[in-house]
Amino acid sequence: MNPLISIIVPIYKVEKYLEKCVESLLSQEYSNIEIFLVNDGSPDNCGSICNHFAQIDNRVIVIHKENGGLSDARNAALSLVKGEYITFIDSDDFVESTYISNLFNLIHKYQSDIAVSLFKFVIEGERQIVYQEEGKDMKFSRLEALNTMFYQDTFDNNATAKLYHSALFKNIRFPKGLLYEDLLTTYKLMLLAERGVAFSDVKTYNYLLREDSIEGSPFSDKKMKSLIFAIEDFEKIKLEMPDLEKSINCRILSLSLHLLFETEKYSNDERVIFLIVKKYRFKVLKDQKARRKARIAAIISYFGLESLRFLYKFGKSRNHS
Template sequence: MNTLISIIVPVYKVEDLLARCVESLLAQTYKELEIILVDDGSPDNSGKICEEYAKRDGRVKVIHKANGGLSDARNAGMPHAKGSYITFLDSDDWVHETYIETLYNLLKSTDADIAACNFLRTSSENVSLPAATERIFEFSNEEALEQIIAFGEFHEQMVVAWGKLYKSELFEGIRYPVGRIHEDEFTTYKLIYRAKKISFTTKALLYYWQREDSIMGTGFKLKNKLDHLEAWRERAVFFHTEGKEAFSDKSYRSLFTESLATILTLDEMEDTAGRKAVLEKLEAGRNDLRGSGKWKIKLMYDCTLLFPGIVIGAYKTFKKIKK
């Protein structure tokens, strides 16, 4: 095993957690690594800790940049990645010592372009691999996309950026959207669509730190939801452009139902500005549909935009009955 693998780790305000992340990478059973720590303008001692690791182990490289967010940090690391394969790890998470070796062997043995693993959410550092029997799945790109778009059994494992080993060439012309939350939703489907095969192991080799102040752990935020809706709209347009109408239709339907569910939440909060912003996302989706043959989907959008009170009221009643 002498193939170089690049690991890109965005770093921001994690001085108390960074050592756990980096130590787990240095302890990998697969040794041919370059560990790219991207200090995203962190105001604490994270940047200094990165430099200390670079002095300690020649495989560690450090990039210091102005704060630009998670996507910008990942993007900044990619031009420096020399490996044939790339993986990402968030700096508050850590991995099992066999993480890289397992994914690399899985990718090679199944002739896949992406290898993915399961993960374990935890708020405790005292974790170990679950005793469950390992299962291996081999997906075509469309089967993996179905997991994402139709919310299959492995939706979450497929949609996230981390927990995967990618062939580096998949990223040619693809970068993460700067300033967006749910950056995975904007990007991962494009990489999977470009791949021929995606292999997945049910081994939980990545430990996802569930802290209360994380981006995704702070309750309802309108910007987060609007970015999520925009990701689905872009995905719908992407697959329509690629001639994959089934995926495009499902994405437009997801955008529609999630928009209505979000409006119900905003109505409870009496957030009229937020309600208007979500309806604008629906209108943008409706504009995308102009000239297409998706008349059933267009009708759903048209009715909602023309008679929002009636449609949203009916949806609210439907949700109550369903409960």
């Protein structure tokens, strides 16, 4: 008998997307699953949709709670899961029927603690292109996986599109009240993955690119607070694991640059984040393994903020042409 796998879906103001998400989970080839739909105080019709699915399939468990954010919603389900393995799905995304079986087969093949796959990005309103991939897989040691993730090389730090042994969550929960929950949590799980991390490049997770996502929201005090918290957290890990220092420096610079371009020109937020960029840029610049775009941005930063902002706008225009 295949082990029970727990799927956790935090839900808030996504009634437009929720049915497609849940239906994709109910149609999984791997059927021994429990699906936690966590209605995080959503003011729309999400609660009713959740209840409907619980009535038609006994694998669906609904949690209704007051709004507490993404981390709080995931944590509410983590306290109740019975599965030997856990995966997270965002409620506006959907997965292929082979999503769970692909990840579980990786765990089984490589006897690893975590399995990782990739996203297929879907732009809202555009026709989805369906294609078959060959699929390559491999195993990373714990250190290799962490460096790969911090360098944003083969895969990134998203909590989704991964399968975790439930024992890894014994003393770990997502940080409440902060953004970048995945960035602050996934690496801690990988630190505990003594049996390593299995990887497949088959894209069975469909990530919806929405205009109104958190990622596309304006800069805020919460984003600044989360950035500072993340940097302090990573600096502690660098002291404990020096082999991660270079890749962590690259991840800090990438996050800082990402947020820098969201700040208002000549604002205090811009000044503070640019100081962070200046602190890490030379370390990244001399790191041959660092992402090419991070090293280019590090060079451009020596010419000032205006040059950096021009580079960012030029890059966006190229991506959308």
